[in-house]
Amino acid sequence: MNPPTLLDSEGGVLARHQAALNEGRFLIQRCSSCARAVYFPRELCPHCGHAELAWVHPAGTGTVYAVTTVRRKLEAGGDCNVSLIDLDEGVRLMSRVEGVPSGDVRIGQRVQARVVQQNGQGLVVFDLLAAEGAGA
Amino acid sequence: MNGLKSLRGSAAIAGVATFGCGEAPGYSDMELLANAARAAVADAGLKMSDIDGLCTASGAATMWAMPVVEYLGIRPSYIDGTMIGGSSFIAHLLPAMQALQSGQCNAVLVCYGSAQRTATFGRREVVASRRFLDPQPYETPYEPMQPLSAYALAASRHMHEFGTTRRQLAEVAVAARGWAQRNPEAFMREPLSIDEVLGARMVCDPLTVRDSCLVTDGGGAYVLVRADRARDLPNPPVYVLGNGTAVWNRQISSMHDLTVTAARDSGRAAFAMAGLAPKDIDVVQLYDAFTINVLLFLEDLGFCAKGEGGAFVEGGAIGPGGRLPVNTNGGGLSCVHPGMYGIFALIEAVRQLRGAGGERQVAGVKTALAHGNGGTLSSQSTAVLGLEETL
Numbered sequence: 001m002n003p004p005t006l007l008d009s010e011g012g013v014l015a016r017h018q019a020a021l022n023e024g025r026f027l028i029q030r031c032s033s034c035a036r037a038v039y040f041p042r043e044l045c046p047h048c049g050h051a052e053l054a055w056v057h058p059a060g061t062g063t064v065y066a067v068t069t070v071r072r073k074l075e076a077g078g079d080c081n082v083s084l085i086d087l088d089e090g091v092r093l094m095s096r097v098e099g100v101p102s103g104d105v106r107i108g109q110r111v112q113a114r115v116v117q118q119n120g121q122g123l124v125v126f127d128l129l130a131a132e133g134a135g136a
Numbered sequence: 137m138n139g140l141k142s143l144r145g146s147a148a149i150a151g152v153a154t155f156g157c158g159e160a161p162g163y164s165d166m167e168l169l170a171n172a173a174r175a176a177v178a179d180a181g182l183k184m185s186d187i188d189g190l191c192t193a194s195g196a197a198t199m200w201a202m203p204v205v206e207y208l209g210i211r212p213s214y215i216d217g218t219m220i221g222g223s224s225f226i227a228h229l230l231p232a233m234q235a236l237q238s239g240q241c242n243a244v245l246v247c248y249g250s251a252q253r254t255a256t257f258g259r260r261e262v263v264a265s266r267r268f269l270d271p272q273p274y275e276t277p278y279e280p281m282q283p284l285s286a287y288a289l290a291a292s293r294h295m296h297e298f299g300t301t302r303r304q305l306a307e308v309a310v311a312a313r314g315w316a317q318r319n320p321e322a323f324m325r326e327p328l329s330i331d332e333v334l335g336a337r338m339v340c341d342p343l344t345v346r347d348s349c350l351v352t353d354g355g356g357a358y359v360l361v362r363a364d365r366a367r368d369l370p371n372p373p374v375y376v377l378g379n380g381t382a383v384w385n386r387q388i389s390s391m392h393d394l395t396v397t398a399a400r401d402s403g404r405a406a407f408a409m410a411g412l413a414p415k416d417i418d419v420v421q422l423y424d425a426f427t428i429n430v431l432l433f434l435e436d437l438g439f440c441a442k443g444e445g446g447a448f449v450e451g452g453a454i455g456p457g458g459r460l461p462v463n464t465n466g467g468g469l470s471c472v473h474p475g476m477y478g479i480f481a482l483i484e485a486v487r488q489l490r491g492a493g494g495e496r497q498v499a500g501v502k503t504a505l506a507h508g509n510g511g512t513l514s515s516q517s518t519a520v521l522g523l524e525e526t527l
Contacts, residue, residue: 040389068288094278
């Protein structure tokens, strides 16, 4: 019989991931068994089923994989960029690219993560990496 | 797969019905469902008391099978409340065939109703409630307009990888409208041109309001019985030759490749069970929540190669008179889309096989494919149907 698994006093991975973001830190996971990066955070590895997932700081660099502009009236907040970003560690997340009009965001552009506080919650957004240029 | 092959043609759809498609002011979800259910059972030549199997799902109520049982006054020995979005009512087929074959039940009613267009608690309220009841904490903070934004992201990727154009996407909407103009039940029947789609209000780039499905009311139902019993009932039996279902993810951000859907697996399984290939299919009903869906599913189901969906639909190829009749009722884009469309795709496939398509009837239909999609390209279920001569 397996020994009982102890609860983490800080809660599940969703809460711990958010708590780090609220302190300005963006964390992803890496599986201790198969070594693959994991995002969004899981209690077990979706690749191999292993339970030991270590928190790691990603480089924060990535590439725009897909992009849309949600067209909204000004009173509803105005147009809003929604992008899927592939981090260099090999995981994908939904986010938005800030600092440029949404229509200027292109698939293949290199981006850098930044944590902002929105409605009292830490949130990962991205900026274009100008030095590396556009297109990929 | 051998076990599933033994189920090929073991059950048949004996009755279908729709009710209140378009606008049904003053009707509840349940009232639309019940009217469709009653009509489908009658169409099958059965009485409600003959129904001893029930498959149903709701976009709002998590325990929906119970109120449906109560409302219809039935005592089913087989119940499937599997809810994987709009594909559910096609995914209900294979388990129901197994239940029929084992003798667990003898007549399965699959039914759905939604007053999404006219209800006071409509789409907006359901979406708001879901934030609490069924959270997506890694996507919601970015304020995607779901489900539309997910499909827009998939379209952006398809355009990037394969050079697919907005004009090719518009072809899908125009073809659907062409069919809708031949269907008196369709909600939008006025002429639609490619330029009108391209010039329509942009909602989530690159998708306009005309690349997007309708929001309508409507109920739909069908009755499934064992093949031997179907032969004694009034309508020509529509045999279920194959059915496959696949789910790879829920969130669009968890989809491995936005240009390849789980329809690749559901289609492969359905065709394997049926022993047929895309070239054998006479009419195709694809869940067209958005125009990009049709390109993705034509590719993933094998009607054309990956990336060639855009070229495939050009020149009215899937509209009336085209090389492959797709969404002959007008689809979710122009006929009906009450929250979940899958059951309507299946019903239209049955009507075409029965030769009951009226002005939109395709000549000589012996086989049909109905494909359901659920969530944000999340669940996929494919059914291959055929007449007696395909057994």
